[in-house]
Amino acid sequence: MSDDTDPTVLREARDAVVEYAPELARLTPGRTGNLSVRDGGRFAVTPTGVAYDAFDTEDVPVVNLDGERVAGRMKPSSEVPMHRHIYRGFGAGDAVEGDGPGAIVHTHSPWATTMAVLHRELPPIHYMIVAVGKRVPVAEYAPYGTEELAANVVAAMEEANATASFIENHGLVVTADDIETALEHTTHVEDLSRLYLQSSAVGDPTELPEAELDTAIEQFEGYGQ
Numbered sequence: 001m002s003d004d005t006d007p008t009v010l011r012e013a014r015d016a017v018v019e020y021a022p023e024l025a026r027l028t029p030g031r032t033g034n035l036s037v038r039d040g041g042r043f044a045v046t047p048t049g050v051a052y053d054a055f056d057t058e059d060v061p062v063v064n065l066d067g068e069r070v071a072g073r074m075k076p077s078s079e080v081p082m083h084r085h086i087y088r089g090f091g092a093g094d095a096v097e098g099d100g101p102g103a104i105v106h107t108h109s110p111w112a113t114t115m116a117v118l119h120r121e122l123p124p125i126h127y128m129i130v131a132v133g134k135r136v137p138v139a140e141y142a143p144y145g146t147e148e149l150a151a152n153v154v155a156a157m158e159e160a161n162a163t164a165s166f167i168e169n170h171g172l173v174v175t176a177d178d179i180e181t182a183l184e185h186t187t188h189v190e191d192l193s194r195l196y197l198q199s200s201a202v203g204d205p206t207e208l209p210e211a212e213l214d215t216a217i218e219q220f221e222g223y224g225q
Contacts, residue, residue: 009071013037013044014060020179021052027186028107028171034077035105037179038087041065045083047074078145079106085150086175089158101163101175103182111193112172119168121160122189125196125205127216131185132174133162134213136192141168164189 016037024033024046031052036045042064047055061072067084069076077083083104090100115122115138122129122136129135139156142149153173156165164174164185172189176182199205208216 010039010042010044010062011057013039013042014057014062014072016179017044017046017060018055018057020183021046021055023183024052024105024107027105027109027183027190029110032171033105033107034079034083035103035179035182036077036083037103038101042070043083043087044072045076045080047072048077050074081145081147081150082106082153082173085147085154086157086173089154090175101182102177103175103179105174105179105182105186106171107186107190108171109186109190111197112166112190113170114197115193116166116168116170116172121166122192122196123205124208124213125199126192127208127212128188129192130213130216130220131188132164133160134210135160135162136164136166136189137162138166138168139173141170144170 017035021035024035027033031049034046036043042062044060044062047059047061055074059072059074061074061076062070063076063080064070065084065088067080086104087100119138121138124134137156137160139152142152153165153167157163163176166172174182174186174189176185196205
């Protein structure tokens with residue numbers, strides 16, 4: 001049963017959606033992106049078909065991991081199945097606080113979507129790729145908003161041991177512990193996609209060896225501390 005009017009349900013997560021949704025405007029055209037913030041066994045997600053700056057906290061839908069809307073005046077994103085499957089697929093199925101990703105960003109940003117249209121994974125051409133793994137895989141196409149697409153994305157990320165994935169002829173999905181990091185890593189993948197495509201137009205991009213990626217991962221563990 002949803003409570004459309006209760007602003008206290010997942011207040012902090014819904015506030016975060018309102019605060020960070022406008023960031024999608026610089027990453028994705030029109031109203032084609034979405035993001036969510038999880039708290040335990042529920043998540044706040046951007047409304048469907050609404051401008052990124054045209055809703056407030058009370059509007060933001062809250063959905064549980066079974067896909068049921070439990071709060072919010074607006075209809076949730078059509079990609080709720082993808083968000084739900086990612087949260088459940090990476091350890092959040094038992095609704096343990098802090099277990100699994102805390103946020104998801106989905107965009108149709110131009111360089112990443114070019115990779116998706118080419119069905120081309122992003123190889124380790126720069127050490128910054130370790131923010132999301134050692135490569136960015138490509139999930140098999142399925143119609144948007146479907147359970148099939150959701151399962152394909154989780155399978156691609158699990159197989160690559162990555163926290164990001166392109167989707168064939170669709171776009172990019174990135175997960176992280178929190179929404180700030182998810183947006184930052186989305187920008188990293190977009191920039192690296194541009195770098196890869198530009199360098200591919202000139203020659204063959206050189207990939208970093210496994211040992212160098214492992215070193216970068218170790219360096220990142222203490223970065224900023």
